[in-house]
Amino acid sequence: MLRGAYLILAGTVIALPLTPEGLADGPWWPAPAVTGTSSGERYHAVEPRLADIIERREKAWKAAAAQDYDRLQHRSARLNRLLDSAIGVLVEGEATRARRQIRDLEDDLRTQTGELARLRTALVNAPASGCADSGGSLVQDVKCALMPDARTSLQADIRAVERRVAELRAERTRLLSDLTGSLQALGIALPASDLEALLVLVSADRLIDTYAAYRSLAQVNAALIRAAEAADGDIEVLKRYYGFHVVLVEICLHLHEAFLEEIEGKWLPRLAVLRSEAEAAGQQARRLLAREDAPELRARLSANVDANGLSIQAADLYAEHLRDQARTATERWAGLYRRHQVALNTYRTVALQGDVLSVMRQSNRGFAELVRLELPPLRDFESTALRDAVAELSERLRLSKL
Incomplete structure (x- = not known):
């Protein structure tokens, strides 16, 4: 007992x-x-x-x-x-399940942040966008909407990955709160800063x-x-x-x-x-x-x-x-x-x-x-x-x- x-x-x-x-x-x-x-x-x-x-x-x-x-x-x-x-x-139990979810999410987050760094590097080296200087021409605007150039495509991809990274970080914060409560049920009382330090190891x-x-x-x-x-x-x-x-x-x-x-x-x-x-x-x-x-x-x-x-x-x-x-x-x-x-x-x-x-x-x-x-x-x-x-x-x- x-x-x-x-x-x-x-x-x-x-x-x-x-x-x-x-x-x-x-x-x-x-x-x-x-x-x-x-x-x-x-x-x-x-x-x-x-x-x-x-x-x-x-x-x-x-x-x-x-x-x-x-x-x-x-x-x-x-x-x-x-x-x-x-x-x-x-x-x-709840604590081990929450930890597994956090670990899987962190793997995804590393993948997404790596992809974000790759896209930003590619954007730096991409040629100037003709769409940015279209001067409001309707024909050019339609063309750019249908067939965006490399720089415009990269910018759209970067925005999409940034949104995904923000979503993953918000989800991680929620899972950390779940983990904190589950650990307390096991007798482990940790403030958020100490939990972060523990999870690094x-x-x-x-x-x-x-x-x-x-x-x-x-x-x-x-x-x-x-x-x-x-x-x-x-x-x-x-x-x-x-x-x-x-x-x-x-x-x-x-x-x-x-x-x-x-x-x-x-x-x-x-x-x-x-x-x-x-x-x-x-x-x-x-x-x-x-x-x-x-x-x-x-x-x-x-x-x-x-x-x-x-x-x-x-x-x-x-x-x-x-x-x-x-x-x-x-x-x-x-x-x-x-x-x-x-x-x-x-x-x-x-x-x-x-x-x-x-x-x-x-x-x-x-x-x-x-x-x-x-x-x-x-x-x-x-x-x-x-x-x-x-x-x-x-x-x-x-x-x-x-």
């Missing part, structure tokens, strides 16, 4: 993680089929997946070496897919998905306890429900492991490559500047030195942010792992003594303190230029390959 900001599983208190954050390379988890968001609806949607995981895990749980736990890299691909499938159900989707998943885990946990209480003492049914508790703990661990693997194996290496490229370009610009005399070339090289310096500063800020997130996630994983060992030991114990329901009910008692769920602090951007540089790095990170 959910008490304050804790998820209580297997008679232990699991603090909801603060930092595992979203992928930006498209949907993180397989598309779920959830028609409602109540605890009962969420439970019924995820129950078949939990049952599949138990089927693959129960033998290992009962083994002599049941205290052992394989991390994501050492588990079977099949089991990882099952865990991902369960999470796909858990993350689905490649980790935004991970963060939103994780909060959504853990809220859903709390709903499923509450539904499990109600179902166990209604089992009327049937030990096999009760054991199965307690097994679902253990699966939920392993889903918690999987969330952290997927985040850490992405940060350490994907984003940080890619960011290091981009930083090295900026450093090399900056060094070359300084060498060229040292022997250049032409004022206009010196001005261009000086601007290049500054731009590469800003990119390096943004990359360092970005890397430190990601390392902070990874450090916190590692600490959270260690705490969850200890709780997993307790949950697994309890599963083996109750399988012998048959006192499953009493153990599950213990999750409603014994609190010493509650710690509220908070967002990890966002590192401030010192300037708009630095924020824009971080945003550009995010786009390059999404597109880059090692």
